[in-house]
Amino acid sequence: MVDYHAANNQSLYSAGGQQTYMEQENDWDRDLLLDPAWEKQQRKTFTAWCNSHLRKAGTQIENIEEDFRDGLKLMLLLEVISGERLPKPERGKMRVHKINNVNKALDFIASKGVKLVSIGAEEIVDGNAKMTLGMIWTIILRFAIQDISVEETSAKEGLLLWCQRKTAPYKNVNDGLAFNALIHRHRPELIDYDKLRKDDPVTNLNNAFEVAERYLDIPKMLDAEDIVNTARPDEKAIMTYVSSFYHAFSGAQKAETAANRICKVLAVNQENEHLMEDYEKLASDLLEWIRRTIPWLENRAPEKTMTEMQQKLEDFRDYRRVHKPPKVQEKCQLEINFNTLQTKLRLSNRPAFMPSEGRMVSDINGAWHKLEGAEKGYEEWLLNEIRRLERLDHLAEKFRQKAAIHESWTDGKEAMLTQKDYETASLSEIKALLKKHEAFESDLAAHQDRVEQIAAIAQELNELDYYDSPSVNARCQKICEQWDALGSLTQSRRESLERTEKQLESIDELYLEYAKRAAPFNNWMEGAMEDLQDMFIVHNIEEIQGLITAHDQFKSTLPEANKEREAIQAIQAEVQKIAQYNGIKLAGNNPYTTITPQSIDKKWEKVRSQLVPQRDQALQEELARQQSNDHLRRQFANQANMIGPWIQNKMAEIGRISIEMNGTLEDQLTHLRQYEQSIIEYKPNIDQLEGDHQLIQEALIFDNKYTAYTMEHLRVGWEQLLTTIARTINEIENQILTRDAKGISQEQLHEYRTSFNHFDKDHSGVLQAEEFKACLISLGYDVENNKQGDAEFARIMGIVDPNNSGAVTFQAFIDFMSRETTDTDTADQVIASFKILAGDKNYITAEELRRELPPDQAEYCIARMAPYTGPDAVPGALDYMSFSTALYGESDL
Secondary structure, three states: OOOHHHHOOOOOOOOOOOOOHHHHHOHHHHOOOOOHHHHHHHHHHHHHHHHHHHHHHOOOOOOHHHHOOOOHHHHHHHHHHHOOOOOOOOOOOOHHHHHHHHHHHHHHHHHOOOOOOOOOHHHHHOOOHHHHHHHHHHHHHHHHHOOOOOOOOOHHHHHHHHHHHHHOOOOOOOOOOHHHHHHHHHOOOOOOHHHOOOOOHHHHHHHHHHHHHHHOOOOOOOOHHHHHHOOOOOHHHHHHHHHHHHHHOHHHHHHHHHHHHHHHHHHHHHHHHHHHHHHHHHHHHHHHHHHHHHHHHHOOOOOOOHHHHHHHHHHHHHHHHHHHHHHHHHHHHHHHHHHHHHHHHHHOOOOOOOOOOOOOHHHHHHHHHHHHHHHHHHHHHHHHHHHHHHHHHHHHHHHHHHHHHHHHHHOOHHHHHHOOHHHOOOHHHHHHHHHHHHHHHHHHHHOHHHHHHHHHHHHHHHHOOOOOHHHHHHHHHHHHHHHHHHHHHHHHHHHHHHHHHOOOOOOOHHHHHHHHHHHHHHHHHHHHHHHHHOOOOOOOHHHHHHHHHHHHHHHHOHHHHHHHHHHHHHHHHHHHHHHHHOOOOOOOOOOOOOOOHHHHHHHHHHHHHHHHHHHHHHHHHHHHHHHHHHHHHHHHHHHHHHHHHHHHHHHHHHHHHHHOOOOOHHHHHHHHHHHHHHHHHOHHHHHHHHHHHHHHHHOOOOOOOOOOOOHHHHHHHHHHHHHHHHHHHHHHHHHHHHHHHHOOOHHHHHHHHHHHHHHOOOOOOEEEHHHHHHHHHHOOOOOOOOHHHHHHHHHHHHHHOOOOOOEEEHHHHHHHHHHHHOOOOOHHHHHHHHHHHOOOOOOEEHHHHHHHOOHHHHHHHHHHOEEOOOOOOOOOEEEHHHHHHHHHOHHHO
8 A cells, every 4th residue: 555654755745845725726727637546536535525524514415526516515515614604605596596606605715815726616517527626625725734734834744744753653554554553543442553464455444444434533535445556546635534634633632732841841840850959969068068167177175285286287278278179169069050040940930949948058158158267267276376385385495494593503502501610610710601691692682583583484384374384383383482491591590690790700801802793793694694595586587686686785795794704803813812922821712602713714705605606696597587587478478469469350350241241142151261261270370379378387477567468368369259250151151041041132132231231330230229220211111100110110129139139130130021021831831731631621640641741751740749639539630730830839820
């Protein structure tokens, strides 16, 4: 069999697939001689087609060219198929009456836009078979085939495309099985397709014709034998018969269209749900990381040593360099995903996405702000702790030095003060002991300042929470108790010596003079030695230069001190000279002091030749270190003073680009991406500055007078710059999405942007409420200051500013303008589509969903539809109305 599905590829559409029914009708004028086989097929097909409509009026025809001659049944046929009333026919039997009736029919056909060529009433009245068949074919084209359209094709192409799609899943449709396939596709219960034999086309065709006539009310219009035995069956007869199948199954076609609409809506909804799930997971992970990180940054447990605190500082640097940057990218990507999702929801007329509680973008920004606050506080605490431990180490070392000097001085003093040597001493010896004791008291008083300094340092260590305070306190307590004991013992010995002083007369004035002058000088030397060995800590060049100046001043006093030393040594020399001159044998050392000339010279030599040069070297080394630190400060400042304004300029340029329109959106997007690449290429400068900043921190530099920029400020500015360019690119991408989805032209976008920029007086990128109202008025909206205008403006503001922020972004503006000028799917349309699939019922079953929709979307609906509870409910009924409204939110109801 050469059936419609195969044969019409060559016959029906050989003229390019674009013939109209009027052009096809002209074929009758050009070729009035029909092939006899075709004429036979047309007579049978057209007669059956006419009778399928005439029987609705209770009549039929037997001979197509005879029964239409009087025009009565022809007019009746037109009234049945058009549903309109024709002029009243004439009932006379004369030829003129018949011609008038046929003319009324032909005039009605012409009124429907049909151009009749070479077909006149006389030929029909005369029973011209070819003209009569041509007229009936014209009627069939106009009323049965013309309105058939599949994907905007012509009627012929649409009918062929419909057949091809419906029989595509079937094999062997060229062996008389095409009509069986059409019936089985729509009514599978009527035909057991698998049992049909492809080698028996006549039986197959007769089976299809009989089933169509019995169950589908499609009369038999063709003979199987004529089709099988004709090399090229008449295409008009085939098209007439196939059009009857199309109209019989038009309900199923509507169901397919409805299913396609539902599939489209469900596909959009599924994609949006995936995006929502991705956002929820990314937001949850980021918030969990922030939740775990903040307690670590808020931990203020101090360490005992500088090494431990420096390790904490290194851990904090790792967090800044390694752990935080990926999270900054995740936060930026999260905002981009959220904006893209909201844009897609608006474009598909869906309600805005509301994340789970605590996972809004504002919640994430709040948590991020808290993280950065904790981060800043933690860094300040680390640096303060390092300063505190540095000072503690300095104070502790100073305490140990002064305590060691004091303990060395007090060693043996208690034994000296408690001895009873005066009981057996001579007068001269007693006087010597008394003078010696006076010198000791002078020395004791000179050491009072050192004891007070030791106590003050111990108190400061306690106040700064020094970890080894117990041992410091114990040592300080011992020194203070010993000092009190020495005071008591000194007083007691003086009283004992004074009681015996009256018995002692001789005294060596020179020894006394020596002791009196040697003691303060010796104390001065010990103080100088202590100062020269004292540790120092400075933070800048000015402080070290101050120490160098003080040291130079100290060195300037050395010549005067040397004169005093020489004078003291001259006293001792005078004693030796007098003793030698008077032949006095000295009993031993100076009885008034333990300070010997040798000890004075030794200490003097140590101060002059050792301690002073060492101090000079230490101060110069520290000066070099401070000069190096100053170089680091200048190096950092030079970079920071360049990078800071660069970041500010880039931020300003991005703001300018975002409100200007240079070229198409794609041009702007390309420009912004190139701009973003230039910013990314600037990253090595930031890394270099980070390296300089690390050197500064490692050198324990805490201030920089050469720049107002800190690394923290520049990091925040850099992160804001990256986030701003990414957000601006995302806004342009969303504008492209809106333009493509809504069919907005580049000229419209340019007009929207021009209007928006005109009223954005402060170039802030948003319109305040009054600016937006002025913009709407310029576009022709009636929002003047009256009751009706205020209500309209309030409605529009509810659309473009749902959060009542008082400002309208450009994205919200173009969303509103595109929503006002384009059409989108609505809940009512989806409900109507489901109603078609449900066969006009108020509910739908799972079986119907699985039959009409793809498997994954059918199961998607079944899982989310609530049971139908209406009065006409049956077991397994599902409520498609509430499901459809839920897709769009309550606002669409």
